[in-house]
Amino acid sequence: MSYIVSPDVVKYACTCGLLKPISCLYFCRYCCELRCGFCVCHEVDSHFCGKCCENLPSSEARLKKNRCGNCYICPCCQQELSTRIGSKGPSNPEDPKSTPKKMYYLSCLYCRWSSRDVGIPDQGAATGGWPERENVHANRLQEVIEGYKAFITAQRQQKEREKKKQRGKFISYTDRTGVTAAALRKRIGLPAEVPNTYYRNRPKPPEVAIAREEVEDFPEDLLTKALNLMEITTIDQRLLQPDLQPTTVDKLFPIHKQLSIKRSLRCRSCEHNVSKPEYNPNSVKFKIQLFAYYHIPEVRIVTVEPLRAGKTAELILKFTNPTQHQTVITFLPLDLTDKGGDGDREVVGETQSLNLPEKQPPSLGGQPSSLLSLSSRQPSITIKPRPIRQATNCSIAIPGSKVILPPRDDAAEYDDSGETHNIQDDTKLVVWRKSNKAFVKLAVTPDDGLELNTEIVAGFTMQHIYTNTIATTVENKEPDRHDHNVRVFLSLGNLVGSE
Amino acid sequence: MPIYETLSDRLTVVLDIGAAYTKFGFSGEYAPRCIIRSEVRCKKTNQVRRIFDFKDEQDLYDLLVDFIHTLYFKYALFSPKDKPIVVVESLLSPTLFRETLAKVLFVHYEISMMLIVPSHLVSLSTLGAETALVLDVGYIEAVAIPVCFGLPVIHAWQALPLGAQAIHNNLRTLLSSENTGINQLPETVIEDIKVRCCFVTKQKRAEQFNLAKPDITFAPEVKYPIGGSDIITISGKVREKVYEILYDEDNDHLSLSTMILDAILKVDMHLRNQLAENILLIGGSVMAPGFKARLKDELHKQLKYERYKKLRIKTFKFHSPPCKENYAAWLGGGIYGATEVLGMKALTREKYFLENRLPDWPNMRDNRTL
Structure with a gap:
């Protein structure tokens, strides 16, 4: 499995x-296209705490501000805190039989910080x-916040009211008779103008903060007292608690542990999952795993062979078929302009204006439109693939025959009977x-005039027969x-x- | 759980991407969920890269995709798809950056709507005030913009490259004169030295620094351990002098204090006193010990000079926001995001895709209605 960590030589x-x-x-088996973490839609599947492995529904996680209620991390070094037992003297000193009371405190086994350091009382x-x-x-x-909320709401209501007024649905006959509302109001001794409802119902704005002339005084003891670095928090420790940002270590308090998530990945063009983990945080398995x-x-x-400019060298590649179906590999020259056959799909260019794709996810195809609006998922926007930037500086002689x-066959590993396949190969x-493996010899020629120590990159298009096992239609088995x-x-x- | 679903709809992400630190949280909350460095680990080279060190648009796009992915899937823990977002940004934010950010959010993450609020204006909402002079001392630059009756007076803006970056560079130079190997230290160590050891000294002492024979005793020195094996000495002189770069006038006779006064000078005469009596300082750099006391002294000192005499300002008054200064702008965005303004003023995805651009104040097409 070294190719997971080693430099990626085959891309x-x-x-x-x-x-x-x-x-x-x-x-993606449904579009028959390769996808990567960049071009799929990530979704949050489940929330869990990485320490106690407790599974939380998303609403509860939200209420707890995405933090675990029971687990804490160290405010000094961000490691997880463990609960320690410290015994306190017996609850009743006179009675020799009374057992010592158990008290709990939090302690970091990594940096030795403990909740007693900052004066948090031990818990029962x-x-x-x-x-x-x-x-x-x-x-x-x-x-x-309440003040601003009320203000904006009032403003919006005012706007709506004005809009209604402008519509003028009903013709006022009082205007024609000359008896206007204003004139009537005047006659009975009221002010002519109706006070604007906006001003009447205007919410009280929040009290304005008052600026003060005196500012925080210069801390004089900085000039005389020697600085103890151990007492002053680092910027990372401060920013761990954004609302307090303590400057001295005696104000550090344990922090609830941030929750982790399991992600599922969805293909952006067909809305099918390409990876979906199991819900249980203890399980490392997947429900859906369409890994390439x-x-x-x-x-x-x-x-x-050692590569020299302009000289042909021999390259041996190993091809492995991971599927349960026979496949045929054909070598084709590299075509960087090839879009991979998604011409019919709507693409978002950098310059061209974009229309939101109107098509619905396939699963919703037959539903009435009223149901469609209820579905929370909107179809994704497909992003135009970017041109491949990798340049090749080495040519591969494309062989005409196929492999x-x-x-x-998992059992083949233990089968000593030898080759059972009767395949006529181009030797x-x-x-x-x-x-299911084959070693293929290819001839590569680095371009002429390359400098020494240039990294040689070769490329080819591998065409293989993919057997799709999803029964697309019932009759087509x-x-x-x-x-x-x-x-x-x-x-x-x-x-x-x-040489 | 339909009851909770409505709750989830109310969750609006508020994002303030700064040059050094990014503030991220939800609207209506009193503090951001996290303040993290605006940097991404590059997958190819495995090196940490700052987002603002981008090479070109494509590079920035990739950096932002990675960065926003961490924000959502490590901190917010929900998918950004079809969710609204409030972005707090400076009025002087580069067009390339904001356009690319919008592209990442709308095209890659498919957010439903985006409300962009100017940082100087919204930080006033934490005070409930309408008129104040806002000075934002960030990482790259310090920007002063007066806000009068809820409108930023853009023609009076002042900006100088006086921020944490300038302080770090200054600290590096000062330390190099006394220690060796300072240039190899990463910026995080320099930042840590600044935060834990350095402070803004008093004006009277600062005047003594330039004299041949200073008549003061410097603050005690600090032994700072590096990497568990080395120790560098940070002398009292360095500890006091680092922040002087903010207050020393440069060749154009500009400093933090003149920025404030110049901004006031450009505003209508009747508003000048009101602005001087409503100064709001935001940005991480203003949290240095002694910063505000010194700024006040410097402002009074500048008033004595000829160029500011006509201001006729007697007093300067400072606001203290109900939060730490480094996330004041974020909190303002959070307050805006909690109101219905999101539904009224936000840019929806459909609208964005009509023109594939963001409305911007320098663009006359967006200002036509005014």
Whole structure:
């Protein structure tokens, strides 16, 4: 599995135009396209605490401000705090039989910070009950927010009322008779103008803060007292508690642990999931995992001869078929302009104006429009794939013959009976094969006139037959087989000197 | 759980991307959920990159995609798709940056609507005030914009590259003269030295610095450990002198104090006193110990000079916002986001895609109605 951490020497071009190793790619079975973390839609599946593995519904997580109620992290070093038992003297000193009372405090096993350091009293219960701190400005801020809310609401209502007035649905006959409302009001001794409802119902604006001439005085003891660095918090410690931002360590308080999430990934063009984890935080399995590694033949570099400018070198690649179906690999020259056959899809350009795609997710296709509006999911916008920036400086002689890869057979590993497949291979192309793997020899020629130590990158288009096992229609039980093109880039190493 | 669904609809993300730190939280809350460095770990080179160190538009787009991904999936913990957002930004934010941010949010993350609020204006809402002079001392620059009756007076804006970056560079130079190997120190260490050891000294002492024989004893020195093996000495002189760069007049005789006075000078005469008596300081750099006391002294000192005599200002009054100064602008955005203004003024996705651009104050097309 070294290719997960090692430098990515074999990269596949995702449909969105980014180059990624196969371990970072997904394969949408419904669109038959490669997808990567950049071009799928991420969604939050479930919230859980990474320490106690408690699963929280999203509404509860929201109420708790995305933090675990029971687990705390150290305000000094951000490690998780553990609850420790400290015994207090017996509750009744005279009675020798009374057991010592158990008291709990929080302690960081990493930096030795403990809740006793800052004077938080020990708790009688192991979980919860730790004092929470309120924002000191909470009352004032509440007043300000309420004030602004009321103000804006009043403004909006006023606007609506004006709009209604302008419409003039009813003709006022009093205007024609000369007896206007204003004239009537005058006759009975009221002011002519109706006071504007806006001003009448105007909400009280929040009290304006008063600026003061005196500012915080210069802390004189900074000049005389020696500074103890151990007592002053670092900026990271301060920003961990944005509302308090304590400057000295005696004001550090334990912080609730931030929750983690499980993500599901959705293909942006067909709205199907390409990856969906199991709900349980303890499980590392997936409900849906359409990783490219399980669908696209994997290419690995086996050997490459020393590369010299303008000289042909031999390159051996290993192809592995991960699927349960036989596939045929055809080599095609690299075509960087190829869009991968999504011409009929609506694309968002950088310059062209965009229309929101009107099409609905396929699952909703047959529903009446009233139901469609209820669905919370809007179809995604498809982003135009970007051009591939990777330049190649090495040509690959494209072989004319094809390579057949038998299906993967997990039992073949233990089968010593030898090759059972009877495949007529082009011996110039296929060097060796075993079960679902084949070693293929290719000739590569780095471009002329390259400098020494230039990184050589070669590329080709790998066409393989993909067998789609999703039964698209009921009557069509035959698996759907079609060609799928993947652009593969190989970093072959640096150019060496001539001989 | 239909009851909670309505609750979730009310959750509006408020985002203030600063050059050094990003403030992120939800509207209607009293403090941001997190204040994190505006940086992203580059997947290819595995190096941490600041967002504002971008090379071109494409590069910025990728950086912002990664950064907003961390914000939503590490802190907000919900999908940004079809959710509104409030973005707090400076009126002087570069067009390239704000357009790219909008593109990332609308195209990549498919947010439903976006409300952009100017940082200087909204920070006043924390006070409930309508008229004040707002000085924002951030990382790259300090910007002063007077706000009168809820309208930022843009023609009176003042900006100088006096921010945390200038202080860090100054600290590096000062430390290098006394220690070796300072240039190799990462900026986070320099920042930590500044935050924990340095302070803004008094005006009387600052005048002594330039004399040949200062008649003062400097503050005690600090031994600062580096990496567990080295110790550098930060002398009292360095601790006091670092912030002087903000108050020393440059070649054009400009400093923080003249910025405020120049901004007041450009405003209508009747408003000048009112602005001088309503000064609001925001931005992380103003939280340095002694900053405000010194600024006040400097303002009074400048008043004695000929160029500001005509102002006839007697007193300067400072507001203290109900929050820490470094997230005052964010809090203002949070207050705006909690009101119905979001539904009235926000730019919806449909509207954005009509023209693929953001409305902006320098653009005459957006100012036509005025």
